[in-house]
Amino acid sequence: MTIAAPVNHDTIVLERLYDASPARVFEAFADPEARMRWGAPSSNTGLVYDEADFRVGGLDISRCGPKSNLIYRVETRYHDIVPEQRIISTEIVSEGVNRLSFSLITVQIEAAREGTKLTLTDQIAAFGxxxxxxxSRAGFNAALDNLHAEFART
Structure with missing residues (x-):
């Protein structure tokens, strides 16, 4: 009998206000080139999309980790996309044949007086x-902070 790794569960909720329109915030998530610019949490971390299919039912496959060794594979399946309002996806993170986590991720985009309010909710089941x-919490926090610089680019 194989003993399964323990499962830890958590719900991570992160909020940001951006000085950008809801359309621009949505586009930053829809465009894989933009996601590669702002999605890596640090200058030492790499993020590469091997496949990008941003549509309901679509699948993104990416690799991330230290720039010299992109050891993590991320499969993101899109289940609900409402332009300028929300993106709901599931995510599987693996290292080789070992699955590290499963997540249900909801990104809500709302017009706000200051620009756009973004709320990211990651309901995660992690192994080991x-x-x-x-x-995941640190990575999403840093990536969402990087998104401010993405909007300052143009």
Missing amino acids: GASMIEG
């Missing part, structure tokens, strides 16, 4: 300890 949850 809480470090994957903390990594």
Whole structure:
């Protein structure tokens, strides 16, 4: 009998206000080139999309990790997309044959007086300890902070 790794669950909710229109915020998620610019959480981290299919039912396949060794594979399946309002997807993160986490991710985009309010909710099930949850929290926090610079580009 194989003993399964323990499962840790958490819900991560992050909010940001951006000085950009809802259309521009939505486009930053829809465009894989833009996601590669702002999605890597640090200058030492790489993010590459091998496949990008941003549509309901579409699948993105990306690799990430240290720039010299993109060891993590991420499969993102899109389940609901309402332009300028929301994106709902599932995400599987693996390292080799080992699955590290499964997530249901909801991105809500709302017009606000200051521009756009974005709320990202990551309902995550991680295997083998809480470090994957903390990594997801830190990664999304840094990426959403990077999104400010994306809007300052033009």
